[in-house]
Amino acid sequence: MTARYYDGLTAEVQEVMLKITSHELLIHRPGESAAVARWPVADMVVLGDSHHEAVPPLALRGSEARLVVEDPAWRAQLVSLVPALKPLALEPVKVVPRLGAYSLAIVALVGLFWSAVDYGTEYAVPLLPYTLQAKLGKAVFEEMKGDKETCKGRAGLAAINRLANDLAREAGYPHEVTVHVADGMEVNAFALPGGIIVFFRGLIDNATSTQVAGVLAHEIGHVVHNHPMKGVVRAYGIELLFKVLTGGYSDILSTFGTGGGALLALRNGRAFEREADATAVRLLEQRGLRADGVSTFFEKILKDKPEDAATARGIWSSHPPTQERIAATKRPPDGKLPFTPAEWQALRNVCK
């Protein structure tokens, strides 16, 4: 048996012959009987294995010397004599079956991961400690608010918070909901984790009391279904999936993946909107309040901007087409007014 021997002290290569007995390996130069080294069999180790290393080096425990046997037949022979050296000559990898098995496993795992992210959040998010959600929502709210003040009209805030909490209780939501009114002219409102809802003054100024109640009920829909938190968790989960799938190597690909993740988040967003719309109408009707504000608000948006932004953006939109939402939420103007006249007056003046 011939091999290459490195003594671990210098980079000198010695072509050597090997002789193995039951207790030691004798390493000597060809044609010389004097030993270069004697390695007790019990102290010999294989560094690595033949599945990863082309030729796993043999080493002596506690020494930096190496012995490399290039010939696979000789390595196999060594293993047959010293079974402890098995990693030196493992069964060769059957590449094609192995590639097939791993590919299948990866596809299955991606599917599993995907379902876990998509459906798991449905069940896992409500289990997140509420204090954590509230903290996150508060931090995001403070960040968005910046150094601007929100509206302070006490009676107006009391009115909108009263209705918000009535609706939330109706849905069986166990926590307090807080509505803030931002002094901005956008016709918009949004919900944050931890039951925080933000209305813009522009919406209150430009809508009727039933429409404001409709939008509020829609945002309560987001809150009671935990949509803000689910959105965060899903976006994070999908990003993680992309990162893991690209081996965590390439930053170009992560960017690419984040883009794809954003599109999926928008698709999720459209599903959330539909769910919140349906919940809004249901909650208002259950409390015997007028539920037509939801659809009339959408009609008003469409009238103000006939070129519907949501339809125009298609797959890039976070909201479903407005026409579709009107059709789904259309209700007759039956029931009690959601705000008393005094409440509505106070709400109108909340920023003055």
Next chain:
Amino acid sequence: MSEASSPWVQAAGPAAIGPSGQAAAPGTPWNADLTPSRPVYDGTLGELYAIYLRHLAMMLLTLGWSRFWGRTRIRRYVWNHLSVLGDRFEYRGRGRELLIGFLLALLVVAAWSGLMYLVWLYVFHEKPFATFGLFDLFSLSVLLIGFPLAYVGHYAGLRYKLSRTRWRGIRCGMAGSAWGYGATATFLQFANAMTAYLLTPVVSVNLARPRIVNTRVGTQGFTFAGRAGDIYGRYLGYYFLNIAAWIAAAVVTFMAIGGTIEALGISSGEFLKLFAHPSLHTVVVVLLIAFGAYLLFGLLILPLRCWWQAYLLRYLVTHSRAGNVLFATAISTGQMWGFLVLNYLIVLLTLGIGWPWVMHRTMKLIAGQLWIYGAPQGSEIRQPVDRGPGYGEGLLDMFDVSGV
């Protein structure tokens, strides 16, 4: 040039070059062995994929935490299938060393976040300045430290990998300070950006030098005889050709886009509508346009860049040596295109699954194009006392700039 022929057969003859790189004095006997050889890579794509796909499956199972061990396995495969002068490299790093490095880098970032929070409390008194809040403060500061730290991480990562690499049983290593390298690199890149990238040769040579001269195989060091002045002529040629190419590409693009829109006669509204509800037709048209843009860009600009990069690499390699061992490469613009552009496209278009293929192609390129003249005196290279860092690559991992 044929792949098998050595680019420097002429220069490699006896008495051509003395040990110090100077012409030998007449009459001096000089019998240095300058036999040319190339590294050999005998890994197969199938085996590499088997290891890589296992790594991916484990990544999915462990939500990415297995990557330290997966990377280690891939390196063991690649290193040991590469041999120089008949002796294979050996990779002896461990997954847990990478994990510890990662956790330490995590600690650094956590400490930094804490520091930024204190700044927020005591400098800003928790009051956002205009719309500049805590999150902005944090992201801006990470951007600021991230740039230099990426270089520090790059150098430290190289040091870790070399310290876990053995050839003929001898540990490799990297001397020098990673922080020093990070400072130099940050300064040079900043200066380069300030001077419209006219300092690129200075930056390239001065960032290559510390990496080359600090590399060790046991006690054997490397030397580098490159000077920025040597490559300035070629760089200026590239620089102005590049500007001309961009202008030409811009003119062609504007003419093509203007012509197309005029020919189709569609309004911007209709144009938007096409994108919002993409039909198969739109997708095909967009792909065709992207392909056209790629061809234009690919034909004019990238080959120029590859032409310069190939020249730079040839220069850096041929000006490096390790004792009496010389290096050379005749890597061509086309091969550089395959390395820089094609490899990038493979990774991108396969969503990362083509990554082992790129690795395989790269190893084959190194094996085909690196020429080694002569062999070291094995008995003169000794095992180093230094064992290298105890953990590895944390910062590199953190800033996501690492490959295998």
